Amino acid sequence: MRDLIDLWVGAQAWLFETLVSPILFKYGLMAWYEPGYSAVEFVMLGVVQIAVIAIGMRFFERRWPLEKAGEDDKLIMVDRVYTMLNKLGVIPLAIFILTYPLVQEIELTVRTWGYMPPRLERLLPWIGDNALVSFLVYFVLYDFAAYWLHRGQHAFGWWWALHSLHHSQRRMTVWTDDRNHVIDDLIITLALVLFSQFVGVQPGEYVVILMVGRLIESWSHANVDMSFGWLGERLLVSPRFHRLHHALSTPTERHIQDHNFAPVFPIWDILFGTAIYDEKIRPTGVDDATVDADNGRGWIAQQATVFGRFVRALLPRFSRRASAQ
Incomplete structure (x- = not known):
């Protein structure tokens, strides 16, 4: 080693x-x-993640596919572009450049106030003796924050206008996890970085937490019907569990996507009443024709179109403010 x-x-x-x-x-x-x-190092880790997805996870999709290959396979190509841009650091680098001055300013302000991040090792000295336990505790905290951010993506109209791009994919695969608008990625990244600083996660730990979390999330989007068993399904998010979150809404299941939000640990859905466990196989996508049209567009067109949806979702807010003044 x-x-x-x-x-x-x-x-x-x-x-x-x-x-x-x-x-x-x-x-x-x-x-x-x-x-x-x-x-x-971030780019190097990205190369490792792409290799794990392309070689390891794709093996299971080819060997035990839930949805057989068909004409819709061409819809997967744009998701591969998203994965390459994100895992190799192109999008994260742009976000880092935009957020770095802001994060530095926040750090300076917090230090001026005399606040020091509460490292868990100070509160729970015993976890400092075991690197694995320390990592798992911080990983659980990271996932807890990610769960609530994910719920926010569905709860606010302006945020859903961005996040709907992720849900518009009809052919969900291991490449789908990175299918996000850059503004959505920016918001999530900034929120998680600030949260990690607040709870005292060190930069080196955060990189590993992010890499492991994203790999598990890539697997949860896999085109396989694989169960971890009754207990395993309640300990770790599986492709079956997360597929329900991407299920196409129907008149009888209008709010089906408002369930199974957890990125890694289903315990959050169980505790907060958003978990659904059943054996039903549902098609994925959205029931909004305007959003579904994302499937016919490339990366640039998707980014531009979704930005337009985002602006239109914000306009009513601006209009109300203008009329109130």
């Missing part, structure tokens, strides 16, 4: 010194030196 870690760190250092550092030096961006080094 030590040799593997040394190999990883060596590759990160080589890539940074060979490709990134000269660019930062040439353009006078040395203030980004430390974030740039971390970004190299």
